[in-house]
Amino acid sequence: MSVLMPMDKLPGLNKATILLVGTEDALLQQLAEAMLQEDCASELQVHLAKSLPLPSNGSRPRIDLIVFVINLHSKYSFQNVEESLCHVDSRFFLGKLCFLATGAGQESHCSVHQSMVVKLAHTYRSPLLFCDLEVESFRASMAQRLVRMLQICAGHVPGVSALNLLSLLRSSESPSLEEL
Amino acid sequence: MLCVASGLARPWRAEHAQARLSAGTGHPGTMEPCDSPESTPRQNASSNLKDYFLASTPWQKRLESVRKQTSFVQTTPRRKVPECSQLQETIDPHKLAFLLHKQWTLYSLTPLYKFSYTNLKEYSRLLSAFVAAEKQKGLAVEVGEDFNIKVIFSTLLGIKGTPRDSEAFLVQILSKSQLPSKNREDKVLWTGWFCCIFGDSFLETVSEDFTCLPLFLANGSESNTAIIGTWFQKTFDCYFSRLAINAFNLSWMAAMWTACKMDHYMATTEFLWSVPCSPQSLDISYAVHPEDAKALWDSVHKTPGEVTQEEVDLFMDCLCSHFHRHFKIHLSATRLVRVSTSVASAHTDGKIKILCHKYLIGVLAYLTELAVFQIE
Numbered sequence: 001m002s003v004l005m006p007m008d009k010l011p012g013l014n015k016a017t018i019l020l021v022g023t024e025d026a027l028l029q030q031l032a033e034a035m036l037q038e039d040c041a042s043e044l045q046v047h048l049a050k051s052l053p054l055p056s057n058g059s060r061p062r063i064d065l066i067v068f069v070i071n072l073h074s075k076y077s078f079q080n081v082e083e084s085l086c087h088v089d090s091r092f093f094l095g096k097l098c099f100l101a102t103g104a105g106q107e108s109h110c111s112v113h114q115s116m117v118v119k120l121a122h123t124y125r126s127p128l129l130f131c132d133l134e135v136e137s138f139r140a141s142m143a144q145r146l147v148r149m150l151q152i153c154a155g156h157v158p159g160v161s162a163l164n165l166l167s168l169l170r171s172s173e174s175p176s177l178e179e180l
Numbered sequence: 181m182l183c184v185a186s187g188l189a190r191p192w193r194a195e196h197a198q199a200r201l202s203a204g205t206g207h208p209g210t211m212e213p214c215d216s217p218e219s220t221p222r223q224n225a226s227s228n229l230k231d232y233f234l235a236s237t238p239w240q241k242r243l244e245s246v247r248k249q250t251s252f253v254q255t256t257p258r259r260k261v262p263e264c265s266q267l268q269e270t271i272d273p274h275k276l277a278f279l280l281h282k283q284w285t286l287y288s289l290t291p292l293y294k295f296s297y298t299n300l301k302e303y304s305r306l307l308s309a310f311v312a313a314e315k316q317k318g319l320a321v322e323v324g325e326d327f328n329i330k331v332i333f334s335t336l337l338g339i340k341g342t343p344r345d346s347e348a349f350l351v352q353i354l355s356k357s358q359l360p361s362k363n364r365e366d367k368v369l370w371t372g373w374f375c376c377i378f379g380d381s382f383l384e385t386v387s388e389d390f391t392c393l394p395l396f397l398a399n400g401s402e403s404n405t406a407i408i409g410t411w412f413q414k415t416f417d418c419y420f421s422r423l424a425i426n427a428f429n430l431s432w433m434a435a436m437w438t439a440c441k442m443d444h445y446m447a448t449t450e451f452l453w454s455v456p457c458s459p460q461s462l463d464i465s466y467a468v469h470p471e472d473a474k475a476l477w478d479s480v481h482k483t484p485g486e487v488t489q490e491e492v493d494l495f496m497d498c499l500c501s502h503f504h505r506h507f508k509i510h511l512s513a514t515r516l517v518r519v520s521t522s523v524a525s526a527h528t529d530g531k532i533k534i535l536c537h538k539y540l541i542g543v544l545a546y547l548t549e550l551a552v553f554q555i556e
Contacts, residue, residue, distance in 0.1 A: 023513065073427075073515060074512065074513045074514075074515075075512035075513075076510045076512035076513035077513070079512060107424075107426060108424040108425075108426050108528065109426065109427070109515060110426050110427065110428060111426070111427035111428050111431070111512075111515065111516065112428070113428050
């Protein structure tokens with residue numbers, strides 16, 4: 001069972017690589033395009049995958065940030081993410097991984113309850129972002145946010161590390177999550 | 181339209197159920213699992229409830245309930261109310277037969293201000309006049325028909341969960357018979373009824389002047405529903421909104437209704453899934469023999485008298501994986517649109533048809549809960 005490691009390869013010069021994992025191909029494509037359109041000092045590489053484990057491929061660069069995209073309209077995407085999480089090394093959970101839930105705007109179409117996703121993110125101690133990826137303006141602002149997170153995780157922002165960012169994001173969570 | 185009728189073989193089901201359960205709880209070995217035992221949130225909930233009842237003034241009560249609601253929004257229902265209970269004896273069987281086997285459109289309704297059960301005749305008179313006036317507006321060509329409309333309010337005794345629930349009442353629009361003969365019955369044009377089943381949590385937060393009947397069911401033309409709705413909104417300062425049922429709640433309904441004990445099954449258990457694809461969406465209809473569905477539920481069900489989230493998920497997962505095995509289509513990636521069992525059938529647009537009189541109160545209780553949740 002191949003596990004994705006954060007530090008098994010050397011970093012490329014000024015390169016930052018993000019891996020988007022999710023079953024919704026169209027949404028991932030659109031998010032990737034939005035991210036690539038952002039102005040960024042580093043060279044961005046966006047990889048898309050339906051699920052983990054990734055096929056063994058020597059030429060893949062080091063992954064700096066993994067984003068698991070869960071569509072709240074589809075239970076299948078949630079189950080897919082749960083199964084893919086087994087193939088991620090534990091050091092990714094120190095700030096180099098986050099969850100993105102889409103589709104919360106249309107409550108009548110939701111088959112996955114929001115609290116299930118919240119519980120998943122809480123179990124893995126990773127940030128959870130909500131965004132309706134079908135709406136262009138939300139997608140653009142989320143792409144901007146992910147690019148900034150990616151730069152920090154790749155170490156391109158002096159003074160801030162992925163772990164710093166994780167603790168910063170964690171402190172804004174509501175305390176009632178501890179009761180879950 | 182793809183139709184599948186299938187029976188489920190027992191030995192396959194048991195091992196498959198086991199397999200799905202273990203797949204769902206995978207943690208990477210190096211992470212500590214989130215240990216929140218099932219009993220702790222329940223204890224917290226009960227202690228919150230105790231503090232809640234000690235609050236004296238209505239303002240304090242309202243604040244407490246808002247605080248309770250914001251924390252509840254984050255949790256899934258862990259333990260549901262016990263399964264559908266037996267009907268109380270006080271319901272008039274004639275009225276009951278009238279409520280069953282009809283397609284009702286669901287609305288949620290905010291509390292009615294200064295509604296009184298003693299003024300029903302007065303309300304009938306006012307509403308008849310209003311309906312007649314509305315129908316005359318703008319339609320110059322239609323004459324004669326409108327003056328024969330009458331509206332009747334009547335109470336539905338016995339349709340309540342606890343004695344504290346407000347009494348349910350029925351509104352009907354009838355067209356008076358044009359013929360002078362007495363034995364010609366009035367034709368029912370539109371029916372709507374208001375009810376509240378186990379609305380305890382909601383009742384606490386409102387003051388005495390309000391009557392809580394959060395669930396409204398209507399059968400008949402949309403224009404009539406709109407007219408009646410406008411009158412109620414103007415007279416009692418309330419607000420109607422369509423109650424849509426999402427796939428999550430539909431799967432709960434499927435599980436709860438399959439769990440009901442029935443002497444004989446009138447209809448097959450059927451699910452309708454909508455696959456989002458362009459240009460036209462595909463509909464998948466999946467029919468299961470009701471006894472097989474009940475047998476599957478019995479093998480999944482652990483705690484007697486209660487239904488949990490895990491059991492519902494497991495039940496739906498078993499059905500979906502059976503389908504996947506045959507057709508290689510992941511039903512979990514599609515949207516559940518309609519659930520139909522021998523007890524009742526529900527559509528995601530907020531339409532319900534109740535088929536079994538024994539479990540009427542149970543079905544209405546869940547719908548009331550959804551309506552209350554939508555209002556809050």
